[in-house]
Amino acid sequence: MYTEFQHHLRKELADISNAGLYKKERIIISPQGAEIEIESGQKVLNFCANNYLGLSNNSELINAAKKALDSHGYGMSSVRFICGTTDVHKELEQKIAEFFGTEDTILYAACFDANGGVFEPLLAKEDAIISDSLNHASIIDGVRLCKAQRYRYKNADMDDLEEQLKLSQAQRFRIIVTDGVFSMDGNVPPMNQILELAEKYNAMVMIDESHSAGVVGKTGRGVTELFNCRGKAEIITGTLGKAFGGAIGGFTTGKKEIIDMLRQRSRPYLFSNSIPPLVAAAGVQMVKMMSETNELQDKLHANTEYFNTEMQKAGFDIKPTQSAICAVMLYDAKLSQKFAANLLKEGIYVIGFYFPVVPKNEARIRVQLSAAHEKEHLNKAIAAFKKVGKDLGVLN
Numbered sequence: 142m143y144t145e146f147q148h149h150l151r152k153e154l155a156d157i158s159n160a161g162l163y164k165k166e167r168i169i170i171s172p173q174g175a176e177i178e179i180e181s182g183q184k185v186l187n188f189c190a191n192n193y194l195g196l197s198n199n200s201e202l203i204n205a206a207k208k209a210l211d212s213h214g215y216g217m218s219s220v221r222f223i224c225g226t227t228d229v230h231k232e233l234e235q236k237i238a239e240f241f242g243t244e245d246t247i248l249y250a251a252c253f254d255a256n257g258g259v260f261e262p263l264l265a266k267e268d269a270i271i272s273d274s275l276n277h278a279s280i281i282d283g284v285r286l287c288k289a290q291r292y293r294y295k296n297a298d299m300d301d302l303e304e305q306l307k308l309s310q311a312q313r314f315r316i317i318v319t320d321g322v323f324s325m326d327g328n329v330p331p332m333n334q335i336l337e338l339a340e341k342y343n344a345m346v347m348i349d350e351s352h353s354a355g356v357v358g359k360t361g362r363g364v365t366e367l368f369n370c371r372g373k374a375e376i377i378t379g380t381l382g383k384a385f386g387g388a389i390g391g392f393t394t395g396k397k398e399i400i401d402m403l404r405q406r407s408r409p410y411l412f413s414n415s416i417p418p419l420v421a422a423a424g425v426q427m428v429k430m431m432s433e434t435n436e437l438q439d440k441l442h443a444n445t446e447y448f449n450t451e452m453q454k455a456g457f458d459i460k461p462t463q464s465a466i467c468a469v470m471l472y473d474a475k476l477s478q479k480f481a482a483n484l485l486k487e488g489i490y491v492i493g494f495y496f497p498v499v500p501k502n503e504a505r506i507r508v509q510l511s512a513a514h515e516k517e518h519l520n521k522a523i524a525a526f527k528k529v530g531k532d533l534g535v536l537n
């Protein structure tokens with residue numbers, strides 16, 4: 142059997158490669174940070190990590206993790222409800238609820254699991270899920286695992302959302318689901334309008350704050366802070382793998398009864414291992430740091446503002462953004478790849494995205510800003526963008 146299958150796979154892989162879509166890993170030999178060292182020995186400035194607050198190599202988090210390694214050991218060898226729950230897991234769940242102004246939290250091994258395990262235990266075929274067309278893949282997969290009726294609205298389009306809400310009125314329960322930040326444009330959904338529509342058409346609201354937690358809002362509490370509606374969404378999901386230290390782990394936080402039901406029935410929680418105590422302990426430390434100082438958020442916001450302004454001044458076409466994601470539009474797929482390759486030669490590591498990751502003829506470089514970036518890093522990146530932009534005829 143395998144010979145035939147092997148032949149089939151080799152052909153498919155060749156097709157992926159010929160279409161220029163073959164993904165390779167770039168090997169890094171230093172800790173994650175503003176400046177990283179790659180396998181070739183080249184040092185580059187990193188503008189493509191989700192390390193928004195620069196916590197991936199933060200000494201306070203490392204110390205908290207080391208301490209927990211001594212006090213609680215390495216692994217749990219169990220799912221949560223058998224013997225995989227420590228005092229540190231419970232403390233982190235409570236801290237996350239405090240952070241978002243919610244009632245309770247359940248931890249998962251990843252946000253992919255949080256989203257994969259949130260719909261099926263809560264909703265049935267007489268219910269409706271109304272989902273933004275640009276929601277993350279894990280939300281799409283989670284919705285697929287649930288028998289509820291599916292409605293989709295155009296990205297952040299409130300007229301279309303209203304239309305879908307009208308169409309779903311016959312269903313028993315309704316939930317609107319949206320990302321807090323859409324990762325390719327960096328835009329945020331109008332949460333105030335979504336909540337108004339939810340009220341008008343009797344729906345609940347779920348927000349995936351993976352790219353917005355720690356980033357959006359003055360104190361980084363996410364889109365519910367930005368729109369002054371903390372505690373209004375019934376469900377928030379998020380990750381510990383981006384701004385929150387960048388290690389591993391996800392969570393669902395929200396109404397008490399919802400979290401309680403997830404502990405009874407959510408399959409990735411019931412059938413997958415607990416996060417290690419050292420990761421939970423670093424998470425606790427992370428939330429503590431954020432309640433004591435707003436330094437990192439302030440620096441991230443200043444960096445984002447500075448970069449966007451300077452890039453626009455230089456003549457680049459930047460998508461409107463309310464996050465730490467800055468999409469530099471090039472439109473042409475080949476150009477985006479060439480642009481990223483030339484930037485790497487200048488010591489700037491970014492990724493060029495093109496169809497099918499973004500719509501056809503909307504190729505771009507996605508820049509992700511971080512509180513770890515210093516002014517000199519930003520200036521070096523802007524200068525490199527200008528140089529490559531001129532070399533490739535994007536700027537005159």
Ligand SMILES: *Cc1c(COP(=O)(O)O)cnc(C)c1O
Binds near residue numbers: 250351
């Ligand atoms: C990154 C991301 C996830 C997945 O988070 P992991 O913890 O890495 O599994 C889920 N949803 C959104 C919107 C994300 O950006």
